[in-house]
Amino acid sequence: MMILKRLTLLFSAVAMVATLGSVTVQAKYPEKPVTLIIPLGAGGSHDMNARVFTSVIPEFLGNAMIVKLMPGASGQKGTARAIKSRPDGYTLLFTHNFIDQLQRHVEKLPYDTLKELRTVWKFNDADPIIYTRGDRPWKNMKDMMAYGKKNPGKLIFTNSGKWGAGFTAGAVILAAAGVKAKFIPYKGGGPARRALLAGDGDFTVGRPSHIKGNLRAGKIKVLGLAGLKRLKAFPEIPTFAEQGYPSTGMTMDRIIQAPAKTPQDRIDTLRTAFTKLYKAKTFKKLMKKIGENTKFMDGDEYDKNVRPKQSKAYKTLVKKLTSK
Amino acid sequence: MLWDSFIEGIYLAFRWDTFGFMSLGLMLGMFVGALPGFTTVMAMALVLPLSFFMHPLVGIPFLIGVYKGGIYGGSIPAILISVPGTGAAIATTFDGPKLTQKGHGRKALEMALFASVIGDASSDIFTIFMIVPISMIALLIGPPELAAIIVLALVIVAAASTGSMIKGMVMATFGLMLSMVGQDPLEFMSRFTFGSLQLKSGIPLLPMMIGLFAIPEIMAAIERSMEVGVKAPPKDAHAGERLRFWEFKRCLRTIARSTLLGTFIGTVPGVGQPVAAFAGYAAAKNASDHPETFGQGDLEGVAAAEAANNAVNGPTLVPLLTLGIPGDKVTAILLGAFVAHGLRPGPMLIVDNGPTVFAILIAMVMANFLFIGLAYISIPLFARIVTLKRFYLIPIIIVLAFSGSYVSRSDPFDLQVLCIAGVFGYAARKLEFDVAPLVMAFILGQILEYSIGQTTNMASGNVFVYLFTERLSAGVIFALVPVLVGVMWYRTIKRRKRGEKLKSKVIGEDFA
Amino acid sequence: MRKILSRLSVHAYVALFFLVLAIVFYFLIPYQIGKPKMVFGRNLMDMKPTLFPTLAALCLGAMCVLSVINSYIEPEENPFKDMNWASFRKIAGLIGILYVFALMFEPIGFLISGIIIVGFASFYLGNRSPIMIAILAVSVPSTIYFVFIKLLKISLPEGLLY
Numbered sequence: 001m002m003i004l005k006r007l008t009l010l011f012s013a014v015a016m017v018a019t020l021g022s023v024t025v026q027a028k029y030p031e032k033p034v035t036l037i038i039p040l041g042a043g044g045s046h047d048m049n050a051r052v053f054t055s056v057i058p059e060f061l062g063n064a065m066i067v068k069l070m071p072g073a074s075g076q077k078g079t080a081r082a083i084k085s086r087p088d089g090y091t092l093l094f095t096h097n098f099i100d101q102l103q104r105h106v107e108k109l110p111y112d113t114l115k116e117l118r119t120v121w122k123f124n125d126a127d128p129i130i131y132t133r134g135d136r137p138w139k140n141m142k143d144m145m146a147y148g149k150k151n152p153g154k155l156i157f158t159n160s161g162k163w164g165a166g167f168t169a170g171a172v173i174l175a176a177a178g179v180k181a182k183f184i185p186y187k188g189g190g191p192a193r194r195a196l197l198a199g200d201g202d203f204t205v206g207r208p209s210h211i212k213g214n215l216r217a218g219k220i221k222v223l224g225l226a227g228l229k230r231l232k233a234f235p236e237i238p239t240f241a242e243q244g245y246p247s248t249g250m251t252m253d254r255i256i257q258a259p260a261k262t263p264q265d266r267i268d269t270l271r272t273a274f275t276k277l278y279k280a281k282t283f284k285k286l287m288k289k290i291g292e293n294t295k296f297m298d299g300d301e302y303d304k305n306v307r308p309k310q311s312k313a314y315k316t317l318v319k320k321l322t323s324k
Numbered sequence: 325m326l327w328d329s330f331i332e333g334i335y336l337a338f339r340w341d342t343f344g345f346m347s348l349g350l351m352l353g354m355f356v357g358a359l360p361g362f363t364t365v366m367a368m369a370l371v372l373p374l375s376f377f378m379h380p381l382v383g384i385p386f387l388i389g390v391y392k393g394g395i396y397g398g399s400i401p402a403i404l405i406s407v408p409g410t411g412a413a414i415a416t417t418f419d420g421p422k423l424t425q426k427g428h429g430r431k432a433l434e435m436a437l438f439a440s441v442i443g444d445a446s447s448d449i450f451t452i453f454m455i456v457p458i459s460m461i462a463l464l465i466g467p468p469e470l471a472a473i474i475v476l477a478l479v480i481v482a483a484a485s486t487g488s489m490i491k492g493m494v495m496a497t498f499g500l501m502l503s504m505v506g507q508d509p510l511e512f513m514s515r516f517t518f519g520s521l522q523l524k525s526g527i528p529l530l531p532m533m534i535g536l537f538a539i540p541e542i543m544a545a546i547e548r549s550m551e552v553g554v555k556a557p558p559k560d561a562h563a564g565e566r567l568r569f570w571e572f573k574r575c576l577r578t579i580a581r582s583t584l585l586g587t588f589i590g591t592v593p594g595v596g597q598p599v600a601a602f603a604g605y606a607a608a609k610n611a612s613d614h615p616e617t618f619g620q621g622d623l624e625g626v627a628a629a630e631a632a633n634n635a636v637n638g639p640t641l642v643p644l645l646t647l648g649i650p651g652d653k654v655t656a657i658l659l660g661a662f663v664a665h666g667l668r669p670g671p672m673l674i675v676d677n678g679p680t681v682f683a684i685l686i687a688m689v690m691a692n693f694l695f696i697g698l699a700y701i702s703i704p705l706f707a708r709i710v711t712l713k714r715f716y717l718i719p720i721i722i723v724l725a726f727s728g729s730y731v732s733r734s735d736p737f738d739l740q741v742l743c744i745a746g747v748f749g750y751a752a753r754k755l756e757f758d759v760a761p762l763v764m765a766f767i768l769g770q771i772l773e774y775s776i777g778q779t780t781n782m783a784s785g786n787v788f789v790y791l792f793t794e795r796l797s798a799g800v801i802f803a804l805v806p807v808l809v810g811v812m813w814y815r816t817i818k819r820r821k822r823g824e825k826l827k828s829k830v831i832g833e834d835f836a
Numbered sequence: 837m838r839k840i841l842s843r844l845s846v847h848a849y850v851a852l853f854f855l856v857l858a859i860v861f862y863f864l865i866p867y868q869i870g871k872p873k874m875v876f877g878r879n880l881m882d883m884k885p886t887l888f889p890t891l892a893a894l895c896l897g898a899m900c901v902l903s904v905i906n907s908y909i910e911p912e913e914n915p916f917k918d919m920n921w922a923s924f925r926k927i928a929g930l931i932g933i934l935y936v937f938a939l940m941f942e943p944i945g946f947l948i949s950g951i952i953i954v955g956f957a958s959f960y961l962g963n964r965s966p967i968m969i970a971i972l973a974v975s976v977p978s979t980i981y982f983v984f985i986k987l988l989k990i991s992l993p994e995g996l997l998y
Contacts, residue, residue: 356988359983359984362984362988362990366988366990370988370989488906490899490902490903490906491847491903493899493902494851494854494896494899494900494903497858497892497895497896497899498854498857498896500888500892500895500896501857501858501861501889501892501893501896504888504889504892508869508885510880510881510883510885511872511880511881511885513869513870513871513872513885514868514869514870515868515869515885515889516861516864516868516869516889517868518868539934542930543927543930546923546926546927546930546961547920547923547927549962550920550922550923550926713963714961714962715957715958715959715961715962715963716958716963716968716972718957718958718961719953719954719957719958719961719972719973719976720954720972720976722934722937722953722954722957723950723953723954723976723977723980724980726937726938726941727946727980727984727992730941730946730992730993731984731990731992734991736938736939736941736942736993739937739938739941740935740938740939742934742938743931743934743935743938746931746934747931750927750931754915754916754919755846755847755850755915756847756912756915757850769888769892773888776883776888777881777882777883780881780882780883781881781882781883783882784882
């Protein structure tokens with residue numbers, strides 16, 4: 001009993017000294033760790049991307065970045081918290097374009113992301129692919145859409161949730177082709193893929209790195225890739241644009257944002273750190289390992305050239321999809 | 325060809341760094357799992373970047389070690405201070421804390437360890453040999469089948485609740501109602517949120533569970549101390565007593581049953597460990613000839629829950645390995661790890677990298693045996709913690725419960741949920757309502773609604789016709805439900821009749 | 837009528853309480869659940885978001901009615917008969933402390949509110965040694981803070997510390 005008491009005392013003394021010792025007096029920002037809010041759940045692609053870069057960034061930023069997961073209400077909880085936080089550069093939001101630019105057109109939000117958040121850095125993006133079962137008769141997107149047009153309501157689209165990244169890509173193509181399909185929602189890309197492999201679906205949306213195994217086995221066929229350029233790792237996949245379908249607005253841009261009133265010098269410090277990070281070999285190697293690219297963009301450029309345009313495009317898309 | 329890969333896998337698996345890091349992962353996982361609220365998913369996400377720099381035969385077993393250690397680790401605070409370290413340990417809080425109060429904390433921890441390891445190892449070995457059939461089952465189980473299985477599970481748990489079945493049903497339906505608060509899972513419409521963003525994400529599960537199970541235990545402890553007087557519990561002669569072999573042997577049948585249940589639930593993607601633990605517990609209670617001791621501190625209850633929740637681990641990996649499909653967040657992280665190491669989960673994985681895959685699976689089995697040794701040594705340390713006086717222990721529990729509830733979503737609202745659930749749990753305890761059906765219905769209700777929604781879309785018309793023509797397996801399971809209800813009802817009546825006979829016998833003797 | 841009422845136990849009243857909740861829930865459904873947006877001219881899901889809540893409310897209502905009837909057929913003992921009111925007051929007090937902790941957690945920060953609550957709770961539960969209270973109050977939250985934030989990089993609120 002006494003041993004336990006003594007051990008506790010010793011341990012807590014050490015703990016206190018360590019805690020106090022870490023609060024070193026630094027006049028420079030960041031003098032304490034920066035919190036990175038992720039409005040999504042654990043184990044997702046954002047979480048993994050974040051784990052990778054937060055493990056490497058301390059040497060460029062001068063302090064750590066701590067991941068704070070705040071899932072809930074389709075990302076609205078985390079976003080709301082980030083917006084309400086103190087604009088001192090110590091709270092950042094790691095989110096994506098569907099939460100930032102699409103959600104506002106689908107439901108009424110208690111905040112305005114375009115006005116209250118500014119982008120520090122576009123982290124990377126992820127071009128989704130649409131793939132189908134290996135045993136289906138169609139060889140490309142045109143064939144499948146032709147089937148869909150001839151048999152309205154028969155084509156089954158297994159998607160990962162309404163208005164999510166997986167849903168949007170499929171919906172855009174279906175809208176452009178004028179096809180009426182059956183939508184079956186699933187909890188995430190994995191279950192949607194299972195349904196496809198089991199024969200419960202005709203096509204779904206996914207990530208190239210996740211389906212390599214099934215692709216080689218011939219269980220699935222890739223019909224197309226979103227975006228405007230073919231992938232280096234998969235040069236045989238044609239883009240939707242090449243096949244005459246819309247190819248933009250489906251890619252997920254991962255962006256790091258801060259409350260709009262954050263002082264400019266702090267944002268500049270962050271941007272310098274990120275620029276250095278993206279030149280680091282370890283970082284590039286790690287990102288390649290998890291199958292993600294490092295197509296970054298400076299925050300101001302993203303705010304000026306991408307956000308307003310994409311938001312308007314989503315507005316038109318949602319109107320088109322929900323009006324007929 | 326497959327056999328050759330298997331043999332080669334055995335050679336590959338036995339390397340010192342694989343075992344070394346696996347042991348590290350197990351201990352880390354156990355420690356982290358013992359921290360309430362800190363889930364195994366978080367632990368794995370944390371060490372994931374580290375594993376990238378290791379050889380795949382070291383990095384992946386390391387992650388798996390963290391996972392397995394975490395599932396057992398969660399039962400440590402569940403048994404000692406009735407705060408579940410992970411969601412999987414919730415059913416362990418039914419009997420564990422009472423055993424600790426009787427001074428049998430160490431016994432309970434050891435029983436949990438053995439049950440966990442046996443359940444885990446058995447399901448791992450089963451997984452290795454049945455990898456192909458399991459992956460076929462994973463493909464076959466779609467939304468209609470899942471819905472049917474969930475209904476079955478709900479019936480089992482409602483029937484096994486302590487106290488009257490009607491009260492259990494009231495709790496279950498109330499839990500169902502509570503699960504509707506928040507965004508609906510299919511169309512994301514807000515339900516019963518009254519404009520609050522907090523409620524929109526639904527009632528958080530872990531704080532609710534900690535509030536419902538742990539806080540009433542604390543209150544009960546205070547009540548007990550008020551009766552005896554505020555002094556330390558007497559130095560029990562049993563404290564620190566090891567598990568006896570005969571006590572263990574008595575529970576073997578339960579462990580076997582729980583392992584089977586857990587393994588089966590593991591093959592169904594999307595159900596998870598908490599459900600397996602509940603189901604194992606309920607099944608053991610139902611099959612036992614002394615169900616009254618369950619919930620009062622019966623080692624068999626701990627064994628039933630722990631064997632089941634660990635048996636889920638093995639089969640869960642199968643859809644990931646053979647189809648490249650992550651069934652839950654843990655496998656999602658493992659998928660990332662596999663991809664990072666250049667392995668491509670999917671049908672070709674066994675063909676391309678057969679020996680590596682088998683090596684990883686074999687290492688997994690070995691992990692269990694490693695774990696017994698490592699954990700057995702650390703148990704006495706943990707068990708000593710509860711010998712602290714009440715006014716030391718309870719504040720510690722409170723802080724742990726609060727930090728654990730906060731950590732998953734960083735929302736102070738969760739702490740309020742913790743308190744409110746605590747009050748509710750205490751009231752339920754006093755009024756002799758069992759809150760387990762509430763939690764089960766809460767968890768399962770959400771899965772059920774989702775599955776039925778999907779099924780309705782798939783049927784595009786008459787659901788009943790669809791169930792019995794295209795998805796016969798689902799139809800069959802649904803048809804089984806009334807049968808099961810009948811069997812359990814009959815059993816309850818038989819037991820009650822037996823109880824009355826005993827009662828009248830006693831009264832007769834009194835008068836004689 | 838009186839005879840029936842006298843045979844109703846506390847449990848029946850509890851069942852009635854839940855019955856009222858179920859009824860309120862049922863009537864709130866049309867106000868609290870909106871209509872989903874249509875896609876491609878029709879509903880995305882064939883099942884409406886109001887189906888399950890309606891079923892849940894109806895089932896709960898049915899179970900409550902059965903419970904009231906059951907309570908009349910098999911009257912159960914009043915669990916409040918021999919309750920220790922002194923310990924109840926103590927428990928109520930502790931619940932109050934818990935709720936204060938929940939409210940303090942974020943604005944004041946984990947470390948400081950932890951120290952306050954642990955110290956207070958320990959005293960409330962009978963600890964009378966000021967030195968031990970102080971040691972406990974400071975060491976426990978600090979240890980958790982150290983382990984969670986420094987080692988595991990999990991964030992707990994800083995509150996007044998910064």
